[in-house]
Amino acid sequence: MSHPAATVLTVRAVLFDMDGTLVDSTAIVEQVWLEFAERYGLDFDEILRTSHGVQAGDTVRRYAPAGADFDALTAELGEMERSRTDGVIALPGAEALLAGLPDEAIALVTSADRILADIRMQAAGLTMPSTAVTAESVTRGKPHPEGYLKAAALLGADPADVVVFEDAPAGIAAARAAGMRTVVVGVAGGELEPGMWRIPDYSAVTVTAVKDDDGGHLLTLTL
Numbered sequence: 001m002s003h004p005a006a007t008v009l010t011v012r013a014v015l016f017d018m019d020g021t022l023v024d025s026t027a028i029v030e031q032v033w034l035e036f037a038e039r040y041g042l043d044f045d046e047i048l049r050t051s052h053g054v055q056a057g058d059t060v061r062r063y064a065p066a067g068a069d070f071d072a073l074t075a076e077l078g079e080m081e082r083s084r085t086d087g088v089i090a091l092p093g094a095e096a097l098l099a100g101l102p103d104e105a106i107a108l109v110t111s112a113d114r115i116l117a118d119i120r121m122q123a124a125g126l127t128m129p130s131t132a133v134t135a136e137s138v139t140r141g142k143p144h145p146e147g148y149l150k151a152a153a154l155l156g157a158d159p160a161d162v163v164v165f166e167d168a169p170a171g172i173a174a175a176r177a178a179g180m181r182t183v184v185v186g187v188a189g190g191e192l193e194p195g196m197w198r199i200p201d202y203s204a205v206t207v208t209a210v211k212d213d214d215g216g217h218l219l220t221l222t223l
Contacts, residue, residue: 007197007223009181012216013157014101015148016129018110018117020052020167021185022094023124027087032080033059036073040065052188053168055111055141056081082116085123091185093202095126100207105217107131107151109164111141111171131155142170145178152178156216163221172196183223199223 019025033051037044042063051059057074064073098106106129110117114134121128133151140146152162164175167185175182176193184198192198199205206222 009163009183009197009221009223011157011163011181011219011221012105012161013152013155013163014106014219014221015109015151015162015164015175015180016098016106017053017164017166017168017171018108018112018120020188021165021171022091022098022108022126023088023120024091025088025120028081028084031084032077035080036060036063036077040068053111053142053166053170055135057135058141078113078116081112082119085119088120088123090124090126091201093205094124097202097205097207098127098129100209101219102209102217103130105155105157105209105219107133107155109133109147109151109171111135142168143173143177145174148175148178148180152180197223 016022019029030048033047034044037047047059047063056077057070060074060077061070064070108117108129112120112134113136117132117134118128131151131154133147135141138146138150148164149159152159159179162180164180164182165185166172166175166182167188169190172182172184182196184192184196186200208220210218212218
């Protein structure tokens, strides 16, 4: 039986989403949105379908009833998420992949705020990259490409020389709008287009990093 040939990507920087991409926090996210939906008699499945990978404040504004204090609600939901870490785990192979990549060539780009990102990464046993673009770092959240473009600029990489690991439609749309190659982690990302690949997790992903003459890195990822 023939196996498909492995995909080899050569890039200068690697950008990671967090929830669902490096960290499995599904149980907590669903719990928090269920409580929100029940409080206001909202459609939980609809909220879940549209909230993944999107900043919490954007989801609150979309679904909370007119007259609600959106900022207070967003803050309350954030506090609920920050105080719960049970069941937060790293995706298989994520720790080894992060360890194999030079810190100056990677960034986290997440719709979570910095406090929540630190809590989730620590709970999952993952090292936070030195470069992290969190909710408070951008004026427009995913699916807008601002976060991914900002991260590439911080790393000194051209978007064409970047690969993004993402799992959510909003994040995939952001990475594609930024002009970056995209690896979809898991099954939730919809149809693949040219310049997109899919992996179940990182257990089969390998990386080699070579310093090049300009002080940057040439990273070869095998999926």
